[in-house]
Amino acid sequence: MFMFFFVPVVSCCLLDFQDKHRRECHNGFFGFNCTLQCRYPSYGSACQDECNCKETFCNPMTGCKDGSPTLPPKSTSTIIEKISVTRIMTLKTTAACSVGFFGSSCEKPCRYPSFGLHCQSECICSEEKCDHVVGCNETSTLCNSEEGHKLPALMYSTVVLSVWAILQISIYLYLALHSSSAIQFNISYT
Known part of the structure; x- marks a missing residue:
């Protein structure tokens, strides 16, 4: 995703x-x-x-x-x-x-x-x-x-990309944990 x-x-x-x-x-x-x-x-x-x-x-x-x-x-x-x-x-x-x-x-x-x-x-x-x-x-x-004004834009971009990366990792871990627990649940009842 x-x-x-x-x-x-x-x-x-x-x-x-x-x-x-x-x-x-x-x-x-x-x-x-x-x-x-x-x-x-x-x-x-x-x-x-x-x-x-x-x-x-x-x-x-x-x-x-x-x-x-x-x-x-x-x-x-x-x-x-x-x-x-x-x-x-x-x-x-x-x-x-x-x-x-x-x-x-x-x-x-x-x-x-x-x-x-x-x-x-x-x-x-x-x-x-x-x-x-x-x-x-x-x-x-x-x-x-205005070289000094590149710094705020760079910081803004870094923060946005960091939040995006954390969100992506969180979604991946959530899906990985829930899909593995569903597999374990199915294995225990077979």
Whole structure:
């Protein structure tokens, strides 16, 4: 006797939207169970700060190491904005931003090539085709860097398959025990 179950496929992006009770992670980490490190150039609380040094000198928890060479700024207004945002963030606790946004008031869309929750997914398409909320228009790139979200889907599948296996073994043992007792009953009366 075989039993078949329909196991729904859970998209890694779907898990992002379903995880509304996400706990706050330590600096430098994000994702399911806070197991993923911030992706360069992001660092800090909810990976919302940006290193202005080369990747080899950027610590995901604390930012650029002391004495590391800095990259030239894109513009002076960016530096002033970053300083004021840093001051604001130290004065108040930041709430979790909506998917695709960051900043002290969650008013800024993710910077290309980043998108998604905490801007930690990476578009692998052109800037024009990268949406700050859902990523590239091509479905194959929507969940590019959400490796940590494969774990819940894997755990879900493992639990379902384990329950299925236990059920199959239980049915087999039940049938085997009852058929052997029926045979013994018939043998004793012949």
